[in-house]
Amino acid sequence: MAIKKFFSQLDFFDQCRKYNIPISQCPQFLFLIMGLVIIFSSTTTYALGTRYIKDPEIVLLLVLSITAVLLIIAYLISRSFERLAQANRLKSEFVSIVSHQLRSPLSNMRWALEILMSGRMGKIEEKQLEYFSILRENSDRMRELVKDLLTVSRIETARLSFKKERFSLEELIKELISSFNSFSKASNTEISFQAEKDLPMVLSDRSKIKLVIENLIDNAIRYTKGKGKIEIKLKKKDGSLYFEIKDNGVGIPKEDQKYIFQKFFRSKNASRYQTEGSGLGLYIVKSILEKAKGKIGFRSQEGKGSTFWFTLPIK
Amino acid sequence: MKRILFIEDESALQKTLGEVLRENGYEVISALDGETGIKSAKTKKPDLILLDLILPKLSGFEVLKQLKKDEETKNIPVIVLTNLEEVKDVEKAMELGATTYLVKANYSLKEVVDKIKAALEK
Numbered sequence: 001m002a003i004k005k006f007f008s009q010l011d012f013f014d015q016c017r018k019y020n021i022p023i024s025q026c027p028q029f030l031f032l033i034m035g036l037v038i039i040f041s042s043t044t045t046y047a048l049g050t051r052y053i054k055d056p057e058i059v060l061l062l063v064l065s066i067t068a069v070l071l072i073i074a075y076l077i078s079r080s081f082e083r084l085a086q087a088n089r090l091k092s093e094f095v096s097i098v099s100h101q102l103r104s105p106l107s108n109m110r111w112a113l114e115i116l117m118s119g120r121m122g123k124i125e126e127k128q129l130e131y132f133s134i135l136r137e138n139s140d141r142m143r144e145l146v147k148d149l150l151t152v153s154r155i156e157t158a159r160l161s162f163k164k165e166r167f168s169l170e171e172l173i174k175e176l177i178s179s180f181n182s183f184s185k186a187s188n189t190e191i192s193f194q195a196e197k198d199l200p201m202v203l204s205d206r207s208k209i210k211l212v213i214e215n216l217i218d219n220a221i222r223y224t225k226g227k228g229k230i231e232i233k234l235k236k237k238d239g240s241l242y243f244e245i246k247d248n249g250v251g252i253p254k255e256d257q258k259y260i261f262q263k264f265f266r267s268k269n270a271s272r273y274q275t276e277g278s279g280l281g282l283y284i285v286k287s288i289l290e291k292a293k294g295k296i297g298f299r300s301q302e303g304k305g306s307t308f309w310f311t312l313p314i315k
Numbered sequence: 316m317k318r319i320l321f322i323e324d325e326s327a328l329q330k331t332l333g334e335v336l337r338e339n340g341y342e343v344i345s346a347l348d349g350e351t352g353i354k355s356a357k358t359k360k361p362d363l364i365l366l367d368l369i370l371p372k373l374s375g376f377e378v379l380k381q382l383k384k385d386e387e388t389k390n391i392p393v394i395v396l397t398n399l400e401e402v403k404d405v406e407k408a409m410e411l412g413a414t415t416y417l418v419k420a421n422y423s424l425k426e427v428v429d430k431i432k433a434a435l436e437k
Contacts, residue, residue: 103398108325115335120338
């Protein structure tokens with residue numbers, strides 16, 4: 001058992017996967033690199049020492065001192081990196097536990113509210129219904145937030161599952177547009193969809209890609225004021241399917257554009273037009289597309305609208 | 316009258332879902348922990364079991380395992396009703412023999428009742 005544990009600690013890839021950070025930033029990998037630097041420095045010190053210092057004991061002492069100092073520095077650096085990576089992982093696990101714990105009281109609240117609103121417990125006055133609706137809307141918002149937080153914690157602890165299957169992206173888009181029908185109508189927004197003929201199926205995780213498109217359509221509707229027009233296009237491009245969604249909404253201010261895929265970031269005008277939203281949607285979208293080996297990008301002009309696009313490999 | 320055993324430690328859920336199920340004409344037996352749940356399954360012979368996964372004394376997974384091992388209870392359909400949503404949990408519950416896996420946060424009370432009705436009509 002101890003031997004197995006020892007060898008598992010030598011598996012840098014496994015250790016680094018645990019922290020979900022690039023290998024170049026992984027503490028174990030950095031320690032390995034520092035080890036190589038130490039060997040190189042000691043050998044160089046020895047070679048130079050034997051050339052310029054006559055007394056072999058002084059050379060030995062010099063090599064040993066330099067090696068010891070470097071070793072201590074390497075240990076301290078990789079240790080502090082490891083602590084940082086571990087703290088980050090614990091934070092994500094903490095978010096996951098808290099979100100799970102929040103879900104139960106939230107379900108209880110939503111179901112109790114459903115009973116009250118159904119009128120089973122007595123007739124409800126219009127004014128009461130108005131306040132019950134506020135409670136319901138806000139508990140729904142909280143549910144969405146908890147769901148997003150759980151997805152983020154899965155992404156950060158590398159626990160986001162990704163099950164590939166073959167499916168039609170075109171069909172999925174059509175299905176989602178019809179599910180957004182009442183929301184888009186209520187927001188006075190029209191969604192059009194144009195797909196190239198005979199598009200191939202894609203090999204990806206359907207439920208995760210659904211989450212991506214859901215987020216993009218939801219944003220497009222949410223951030224369009226007045227009479228809105230949303231155009232969705234799907235075509236084939238260099239071995240991938242290219243999805244594009246264009247709106248004539250509020251757009252993203254230029255100074256905010258570089259931050260929009262960051263966690264919890266909400267642009268100034270987004271918070272002004274729409275108080276709802278956690279700033280997690282686009283972070284989740286980007287992380288899923290990275291996992292799906294796709295790409296994402298956007299063009300936007302404040303006051304005129306935004307166009308978001310992504311590609312998804314066919315194979 | 317069809318009999319449902321509801322193994323759930325949250326009394327609020329026992330009240331809301333339990334009451335709506337009774338209104339729909341089912342007999343509901345409550346169990347607030349895993350051990351009591353198994354005992355009730357053997358003695359009361361329900362037509363369906365609703366099972367939470369995080370339970371005191373005996374976890375929902377353990378309850379499911381024991382129910383499916385026992386000749387007396389192995390044929391009773393079990394609907395898992397939980398807030399755990401990790402793929403590994405869903406897979407584990409289905410492997411152990413659950414009929415349906417429902418995540419509470421994703422459904423309204425009405426949707427859950429409809430799923431229960433559908434399972435009982437099968």
